[in-house]
Amino acid sequence: MAIDRGDIVQMLRGENEALKARNRKISIRLTRHQQAFRALNQMDDTMRGLSTVFDLKVLINKLLSLALHACDSENGSLILLDDETDELVFADVIGETREQLRGHRINASSGIVGNVVSTKKPVLVPDVQKSVQWSSDIDQIIGFKTRALMCAPLYNDDKTYGAIEVVNNNSKYNFDDYDLAILRVTARYVSQALQKAEDMTLLGVNQT
Secondary structure, X not given: OOOOHHHHHHHHHHHHHHHHHHHHHHHHHHHHHHHHHHHHHHHHHHHHOOOOOOOHHHHHHHHHXXXXXXXXXXXXXXXXXXXXXXXEXXXXXXXXXXXXXXXXEEXXXXXXXXXXXXXXXXXXXXXXXXXXXXXXXXXXXXXXXXOOXXXXXXXOOOOEEEEEEEEEEOOOOOOOHHHHHHHHHHHHHHHHHHHHHHHHHHOOOOOO
16 A cells, blocks of 8 residues: 555654654753752752851741752742641742741641641642642632642651742643652751751850
């Protein structure tokens, strides 16, 4: 049976477009890997360069900013556990909801972040609408649309501090396990900073 020349041309065009699409995806992923590598190096340099007295708020904001850049996101939060009230407090927020969300409090068992804090297990939720733990209460209050999120716990052997959360990425590709790994490393650095600040306070060192 003779093969139509037009069919061959169409097939080759289709294969060419598919190849271009794969190359674009590889290029985007490579760029994100490079961003992540630079961000992790900067985090490591930052932690190694800590002086005896440091500005905790500035340090954590820098670490969170680096994580957002590496994960191609513009919205993230540091969420701390208030043991006295059993609430989670949005202590620092980066992104368009900063003014509305910073200082906001939720029940410590509320939503995905509450589960992360209680279980000490990080999560990646590519579509929050499909998560039974997702609560849209905050979105409704501040007028935001959360599509996807990652959350990692902040803790050491003796204490749970809270969690860090990254919301919505800019790329058309969803957050993946590689992004979650970056957030987990960031969470360890932030936990170290919180513990060091706490130890310094116990020793009577002034802490900003």
